[in-house]
Amino acid sequence: MLNAQRRQAVVTGNNAAWLCICGRTLPLVGRSGSLKGVSEGTRIDCSDCHHRYSVVPEGKDQGAVKEVREAA
Numbered sequence: 501m502l503n504a505q506r507r508q509a510v511v512t513g514n515n516a517a518w519l520c521i522c523g524r525t526l527p528l529v530g531r532s533g534s535l536k537g538v539s540e541g542t543r544i545d546c547s548d549c550h551h552r553y554s555v556v557p558e559g560k561d562q563g564a565v566k567e568v569r570e571a572a
Contacts, residue, residue, distance in 0.1 A: 511565040514557065518568050522549035532557035532564070538571045 509518035514532040524546055530553065533542030538554035545552050551570060558566035 509565075509568050514555075514562050514564060516555045516565045516568050518553075520546040520549060520551055520553075521570075522546060522551060524548045528553060530555045530568070532562050532566075534561045543571055 507518065507521070509516045510527075515529065516531070517527040517529045519527055528544050528546060530544040531542065532555045533539055535557060538552075543552055543554055552572075553568055554571045555568050556566045557563035
C-alpha cells in the first residue's frame with residue numbers, strides 16, 4: 501500500500517474482499533487485473549473516502565490474487 505500499512509484480505513481465486521483504511525463498515529470487493537498495473541476497469545474506489553485500490557495478480561493477467569494495494 502502507499503502508506504505501508506499491512507492489513508488482511510479474504511481471497512478466492514482472482515477475487516478479494518477487504519476493509520478500507522478509513523474504517524468503512526462494508527468490505528470493498530475487487531478482482532485481479534493486469535500485471536502491467538491498475539486500469540480504470542479494475543480499480544476499486546472507496547465510496548466513503550475515495551481511497552483507490554487495485555488487486556494485484558500473481559504470475560499472469562487476471563491470475564490468482566497476490567495482494568491488494570492502494571493505487572496512486
